Amino acid sequence: MATENPDARRxxxxxxARTQDELLENILRQLTALTDEIRKANLIQLxxxxxxxTGRALGDPALAEAxxxxxxxxESRRRQxxxxxxxxxxxxxxxxxxxxxxEELVGYLxxxxxxxxxxxYWDMTGDARRALARESLEARxxxxxxxxxxxxxxxxxxxxxxxxxx
Numbered sequence: 105m106a107t108e109n110p111d112a113r114r115x116x117x118x119x120x121a122r123t124q125d126e127l128l129e130n131i132l133r134q135l136t137a138l139t140d141e142i143r144k145a146n147l148i149q150l151x152x153x154x155x156x157x158t159g160r161a162l163g164d165p166a167l168a169e170a171x172x173x174x175x176x177x178x179e180s181r182r183r184q185x186x187x188x189x190x191x192x193x194x195x196x197x198x199x200x201x202x203x204x205x206x207e208e209l210v211g212y213l214x215x216x217x218x219x220x221x222x223x224x225y226w227d228m229t230g231d232a233r234r235a236l237a238r239e240s241l242e243a244r245x246x247x248x249x250x251x252x253x254x255x256x257x258x259x260x261x262x263x264x265x266x267x268x269x270x
Contacts, residue, residue, distance in 0.1 A: 144201050151197050158190045174228050181224075188225045192216070196245065210248055217252045226253060 161167040165179050172182045195216070199209040216222045226249060233246040 147197060147200055151193065154193065155190060158186055161186055184221045185225050185228070188216075188219070188222050189229075192222075192225075196242065199245075200241065209245070210252075213245070213249050214252055217249060217256055223253065223256075 157171065161171040162183050165183075168179070168182050168186060171186060174182070174185060177185060192213075195204070195209065195212050198204045198212075199206070204212065217226075233243065236243040236246065
């Protein structure tokens with residue numbers, strides 16, 4: 105009988121241990137994927153909340169004033185800046201979720217850099233970006249956009265030159 109053979113018992117134990125290890129690795133992979141999906145779902149939900157609030161602020165000047173942290177803006181300019189901020193946030197979200205790689209993110213932002221409202225927004229929010237942790241995504245994106253803005257200001261061919269943030 106195989107159960108009386110010590111070599112067979114060792115083989116059975118090794119096969120069982122390998123099967124358990126494979127099962128644990130599979131469970132860990134699934135748990136990691138699920139955790140990532142939950143993180144992405146939470147980011148999307150947070151973005152929805154902010155987008156809803158921004159939408160309400162765009163429709164109501166009193167709410168726009170309450171939402172804005174930038175002083176001295178006309179009602180119209182405040183609404184433009186809030187809208188640009190919402191678009192910028194959506195572009196970053198796409199990258200965070202993996203819909204855009206770094207090059208696509210930079211490409212979308214290059215187009216925004218040619219927009220006069222975005223340029224003003226970028227100038228007005230520089231202090232906030234400088235306060236970010238240096239290695240955060242937003243800080244790296246900020247440095248790339250700063251470089252693009254410098255390219256535009258200097259007259260260089262902005263569609264050719266640009267930093268790689270990653």
